[in-house]
């Protein structure tokens with residue numbers, strides 16, 4: 001066993017990998033990755049980061065493989081508990097920020113319940129970085145005072161309540177939608193039923209911050225048709241609201257020449 005990060009049992013760090021561009025990794029995440037004894041990661045983590053771990057590091061992939069579902073959450077929890085019994089420093093690497101639509105909270109609670117030391121290391125979330133790499137600020141004084149991060153993913157197991165899209169249309173100046181492409185037509189219709197003008201500006205950024213990044217800007221009324229016609233796919237962030245009109249293409253960074261696998 002190596003690593004000096006905990007006394008007694010191992011310690012699990014829930015680490016944000018950032019949105020894809022390896023340079024958006026935090027210094028803390030870099031330090032932990034370069035010292036860890038075990039690494040548990042899923043689909044949306046930049047491949048370049050996997051090269052940072054030491055040669056002795058035990059790796060576990062718990063994401064989706066083609067034709068298969070992700071490893072079920074209880075199995076991932078069990079892997080983390082087991083690794084903490086054998087190793088000192090375990091990194092649980094998650095795309096973006098671990099606590100934003102990443103089940104980091106569930107894993108932290110599970111580990112704490114089992115008496116295992118756990119610490120979260122926040123990461124740069126895709127909902128801010130992908131729009132930024134298209135020059136879109138997620139807030140702007142001319143575009144109101146609120147922005148909502150929301151998932152467009154329909155929960156099959158109903159583990160969380162459905163999103164009140166009509167309510168959001170009335171209450172939030174801007175929306176940043178994760179996992180929204182699949183249900184985009186219904187989401188857009190609900191938002192318009194809730195009072196949003198079909199002319200409201202919207203954008204989609206696919207594969208943000210890395211090789212293959214592309215984006216489109218459309219009106220809310222046209223958005224689903226454009227996404228379909230232009231073949232946009234996952235992973236994508238959808239931005240809806242007046243902040244899209246405030247985009248400054250000149251400030252958009254070049255996407256990194258880095259590979260981030262498309263989730264199956």
Ligand SMILES: C[S@@+](CC[C@H](N)C(=O)[O-])C[C@H]1O[C@@H](n2cnc3c(N)ncnc32)[C@H](O)[C@@H]1O
Pocket residue numbers: 019020044094095096097098099100101102124125126127130177178179180205206207208209210234235236237
């Ligand atoms: C399960 S959520 C995880 C979000 C992550 N915890 C974060 O903070 O960015 C996965 C979704 O994040 C979005 N996403 C993640 N990486 C992305 C990227 N590089 N470009 C665009 N969208 C991305 C997509 O909507 C994708 O379906």
